[in-house]
Amino acid sequence: MLVKYWMNKDVTSVDVDDSMQKATNLMKTRAVRMLTVMKGKKLVGVVTDRDLKRASASDATSLEIHELLYLISQIRIKDIMTPNVVTVKADHTLEEAAARLLTNSISGAPVVDEAGNVVGTISQTEIFLALVSLSGYGKQGIQLAFQIEDRPGSIKNVTDIIRGHGGRIASILTSTSRSPAGFRNLYVRAYDVDRSAVEKLLDELKTVAEVLYMVDHRENKRIVFADQPGVKRAASSS
Amino acid sequence: MLVNDWMSAPAITVDIQDSMHRAVELMTERAIGILPVLDNGKLVGVVTDRDLKKAAPSSVALFETRQIVYHLARVKIEGIMTRNPVTVGPDHTIEETAQILRENNISGCPVLDREEEVAGVITKNDIFRALISLSGLPKRGLQFGFMVEDRPGSIKEITDTIRRYHARLVSIMTSFDKAPSGYRYLYVRTFNIDRKRLPDMKRDLSEIAKMLYIVDLRDGTRETYASY
Numbered sequence: 001m002l003v004k005y006w007m008n009k010d011v012t013s014v015d016v017d018d019s020m021q022k023a024t025n026l027m028k029t030r031a032v033r034m035l036t037v038m039k040g041k042k043l044v045g046v047v048t049d050r051d052l053k054r055a056s057a058s059d060a061t062s063l064e065i066h067e068l069l070y071l072i073s074q075i076r077i078k079d080i081m082t083p084n085v086v087t088v089k090a091d092h093t094l095e096e097a098a099a100r101l102l103t104n105s106i107s108g109a110p111v112v113d114e115a116g117n118v119v120g121t122i123s124q125t126e127i128f129l130a131l132v133s134l135s136g137y138g139k140q141g142i143q144l145a146f147q148i149e150d151r152p153g154s155i156k157n158v159t160d161i162i163r164g165h166g167g168r169i170a171s172i173l174t175s176t177s178r179s180p181a182g183f184r185n186l187y188v189r190a191y192d193v194d195r196s197a198v199e200k201l202l203d204e205l206k207t208v209a210e211v212l213y214m215v216d217h218r219e220n221k222r223i224v225f226a227d228q229p230g231v232k233r234a235a236s237s238s
Numbered sequence: 239m240l241v242n243d244w245m246s247a248p249a250i251t252v253d254i255q256d257s258m259h260r261a262v263e264l265m266t267e268r269a270i271g272i273l274p275v276l277d278n279g280k281l282v283g284v285v286t287d288r289d290l291k292k293a294a295p296s297s298v299a300l301f302e303t304r305q306i307v308y309h310l311a312r313v314k315i316e317g318i319m320t321r322n323p324v325t326v327g328p329d330h331t332i333e334e335t336a337q338i339l340r341e342n343n344i345s346g347c348p349v350l351d352r353e354e355e356v357a358g359v360i361t362k363n364d365i366f367r368a369l370i371s372l373s374g375l376p377k378r379g380l381q382f383g384f385m386v387e388d389r390p391g392s393i394k395e396i397t398d399t400i401r402r403y404h405a406r407l408v409s410i411m412t413s414f415d416k417a418p419s420g421y422r423y424l425y426v427r428t429f430n431i432d433r434k435r436l437p438d439m440k441r442d443l444s445e446i447a448k449m450l451y452i453v454d455l456r457d458g459t460r461e462t463y464a465s466y
Binding site: 125 | 240337369370371407
């Protein structure tokens with residue numbers, strides 16, 4: 001789950017002295033939303049579709065078309081780019097990259113190697129693709145959610161039962177952010193589960209954990225066991 | 239991980255007859271990028287910050303303030319909104335929603351309950367937050383990358399080894415993407431590892447699977463092994 005494995009390696013860049021028009025054209029033809037801005041071999045900024053939009057004419061403008069075209073032709077990348085660019089390191093994990101994008105409120109960032117060279121870009125889109133792929137969603141299996149005690153062995157109790165029903169594990173995810181102290185939420189995605197015995201599987205699982213929901217992607221079936229008496233809700237859920 | 243637990247609710251909405259000014263005001267004050275548009279309480283569209291930008295005077299154009307104010311007050315939501323918006327249900331998973339947003343190339347969408355009422359709004363940022371919450375406590379624990387044989391039990395052998403060292407499991411993710419036929423990639427996040435026993439644990443793990451990398455999130459040290 002390292003960034004270098006999931007990033008876009010086809011970096012499109014512009015020079016700091018290029019025209020805004022060149023950036024607009026590149027974004028259109030390459031279908032990208034962010035360009036790295038170079039001064040020689042040095043990364044000095046990024047320019048995003050948002051930067052372009054902000055500097056472009058709107059449908060509502062009252063300027064004459066030739067005035068507009070002149071104004072736009074005068075704009076250089078350095079006038080509209082975002083300097084002091086936030087970068088992500090190639091050997092960081094996807095979670096670290098996601099956290100960095102989120103805390104900086106950006107949709108993507110250039111990826112740099114140890115020497116500081118730009119080796120790719122990573123955006124929310126790439127992280128989304130990775131998330132979907134890594135969760136095993138594409139395998140058309142089932143996802144089960146539980147509230148379990150936060151102690152050694154509590155996950156194993158659950159996965160042993162799923163394996164006992166032929167299930168192969170695609171992913172196991174846990175979170176403590178929406179559960180009360182002493183508990184955590186567990187999300188298991190499994191495939192090859194024997195569909196004829198799903199009821200029995202659920203009954204067995206209920207003996208070792210509180211089942212929150214089951215989504216069967218192949219059958220498009222959703223069962224939400226909301227507000228069961230045994231489920232302890234966190235004091236604040238928002 | 240259902241949409242219900244991660245969406246913004248109740249949704250901040252606008253009426254189809256509201257002015258563009260109202261949408262700008264709400265998006266700025268509440269720092270949001272998408273507003274469901276209602277007509278008699280029913281969802282008929284969405285207006286996004288992109289719709290607003292498209293319809294707003296540009297910063298290059300030298301408008302007078304009073305022209306801008308007039309423009310914003312005069313233009314109705316109906317004229318700038320996106321009709322027939324993509325929606326998801328509160329019982330959709332985060333992964334399904336991520337896929338739907340991606341396929342439609344949008345950054346968020348309204349959440350409709352069974353009664354076709356707007357229950358909330360889910361955005362890429364909400365999904366990101368869900369993802370980060372699942373990655374466990376920041377700056378704690380270790381993440382391992384492996385290549386394992388694709389057969390029943392290959393994950394269990396690794397988790398059993400990790401448990402033998404009293405380490406606790408945060409997450410396991412797998413991917414067949416780009417893995418050689420017959421293999422899959424496995425990513426395991428753990429915590430509560432005795433760092434003094436880490437070399438022994440690494441040795442035991444590398445005997446049962448091909449180790450790709452180790453990232454120690456506590457101190458940021460990273461070891462990447464060949465060919466990954």
